[in-house]
Amino acid sequence: MTRYPRLWWRLLRLCFVHYPGLTAAAFACRLLSLVTVPATGLALRSALDSSTAGVLHAAILGAVGAAAAHTVNVTVEYLGNSVKINLVDRAGLLVLDAEILRDVCGIETMDHLERGDFLDRVDLLRGASWGVLASAWNALDAMVNVVRLAIIFILLSTVSPLLLLLLAFAVIPLWFDTRGRRAVIRTETETAEDMRFQRHLFDLATDAASGKEIRVTGAGPELIRRQAAAFRAAHEARFRAQLVGAAWTAGGWTIFTLGFAGALALVVHDAAGGAGSIGDVVLAIAIATSLRGLVQQAVTRSVLTASSAVLLEPYLWLRDYAARERGHGDDRAAGAAVPRTLRDGIRLEHLTYRYPGSDRAALDDVTAHFPAGSVVAIVGEYGSGKSTLVKVLCKFHRPSSGRILLDGTDLADLDGTSWWARLAVTFQDFGRYHTLLGEAVGLGDLPHLGSRSRILEAVSAADADGLIERLPNGLATPLGREFGGWELSEGQWQKIGLARACMRHEPLLFVLDEPTASLDAPSERAIFEHYVRRARHLAARTGAVTVIVSHRFSTVSGADLILVMQGGRLVETGRHESLLAAGGVYAELYEISSRAYTLD
C-alpha cells in the first residue's frame, strides 16, 4: 500500500507530461472546489444577518455572492469531472496501455506467457489501464475532499462546537464501505482463474478450428456445461461478495443519517433558545446539507481508490516482474557480441529446462555439439522435448541449468534481439499473416520487405513457386478470408511460413520445427532435400547450423547428425547408418515409422 502514493504521483506526472493543458484545468477545478461551498454558506449568512439588521445593500451583495458561489461550485464539479474522465480515457488508452504492452512484449524470454499467475494479471488489466490511471485521480479527489471537509468543519465549529460531532458520523460510512469493498476485491482475485477458464472454453466452442472437432466428437454440450459451471461458480461468488459489500455500505449510511438529523436538531434548538442568529442556522443547514454530499463523495472516492487495488496490485506486480526480467537480461547481456560466423558451432552443456510451475524437466541434462555448417535433425516421440530444445536455442526460455555456447560465447550473455536477428525460423505453429502474399513472405526480413527479387528467391527456396502462379494476383494476392482475402490450405500456409524463414541470407541458426507436418510425402522429401542444399549454401557463408525437427524418421535420414530425444533426455546421437547399426531406440522407431510409411 505504501507504494501507491509513489505510483499515483508518477501517473499524475504522466498526465501532465502528455496532456499539460487538460491536467492543469483539472487541477484548477479542484483548487476552486475547496472554497466554493464555504463561500456559499458565508454569503448566505451575511445576506440573512444583513437583511435582519436592515442593511439592504449588504443583504443583496450576500445573496448575489451566494448565488455566484453556488454556480461556480456546480460548474467546477461538472468540469472537473468531465476533464478527468477525458484525461483518464486518453492517457489510459494511449499512454498506459502502450506502457503495459511494452512491458509484456519487452521481456526477452517467453516463460511469462506460459505462467498462469502472469496471465491472470494481464487478464485483470486487459482494457482496464484507464482504471489504473483513474485510481490516481480518485486518490487526489479523495484528498481534496478531506481538505474541503476540514474547511467546512472549521466553519461549523464557529456555529456550535457540538457540530464537530458530525465528523465522527462522517467517518463511519467510510470505514464500513472499505470493509465491504475488501471482501469484493478478495473474491474477484480468487475467481479470476475461473473467469479466464470460462472465457477459454467460450473461445474454444466458437473457434472455427476447434469447431470442426467439436462437431464430430459431439463435445459441444460438455464444453458448454463446463463453461457455464465455471462462469456460474465465479459469478455466484462475486454476487455474494457484492451483497456483503452492499450490507456494510447500507449500515454505514444509516448511522450517518441518524447522526446528521440529531446534529441539525441541536443547532435549531440552540437558535430557538437565542444562542445563535438565524444566519447561523442557515449557514449550518446549507453547509451541513452539502456535508452529506461531500462525505458521500469522499467515501465514494476513497472506496474507488481502495478498490483500485484490484488493478494496482497486478499492475505493480507486472512492472516489477518486467523490471526483474529485463534486469536479468541486461546483467547478463552486457558486452557479448553475436559472432559474425560460426567456426566451432553450437554446444549444449548439461542443458536442463523446466516449464514454470512444472517439476518435470522438459529437457533433462542434454549435452551435444552441433558442428558449424551441419544439418542436425532432432527426432523423438510426441512430448519428448524437441520443440522445447528449439525454443531454448532460440532464447525464448532461459535454461534452468546448463548452458548453450556459440563458438564459446554463452547464449545467456547475448541480448535476445541481436541473437534473433541472426535466426531464420519456422515453427509448428507458424503465423498466418493476413497481408499481401509478398508481404507475408517479406516480413521474414524487414529490411527486405519491399524487395521483389528477394521475396521470389525465398518463395523458390520454399518450393512455393507453383502456389504463386496459381493465385490470381501472384505476390499481390491478399491472404486470409477473414479480411476478404484468398484462403490457403494448411500446407499452403506452411509453405508461406517456410518461404518467410528463407528471407534471411546470413543466419547463424536455421530452425525448421516440423516444417512439413502439413505437407504430403513427395513435397516433404523434396523440401527436405531442398533444405539440405540450402543448409550447405548457408554453411559456406556463415557456418550456419540447420536444425530440423521431425516425427518422420525417413525424412531426416540424410542429416549430418541425428539427436534422438525421449522424455526430455538425449538418448542417442549419431548419423543414420550408425544409429541403425546400433539397434537402439532410433533403429526401433525408424523401423516402426518405415512400416507405417509403407502401409500409407
Ligand SMILES: Nc1ncnc2c1ncn2[C@@H]1O[C@H](COP(=O)(O)OP(=O)(O)OP(=O)(O)O)[C@@H](O)[C@H]1O
Ligand atoms: N508451456 C508448457 N508448460 C508446461 N509443460 C510444457 C509446455 N510445453 C510443453 N510442455 C511439456 O514439455 C514436454 C516436452 O514438450 P515439447 O513440446 O518440447 O515436445 P515435442 O517433442 O516437441 O512434442 P511434439 O512432437 O508433440 O511437438 C512435454 O511433456 C510437454 O507436456
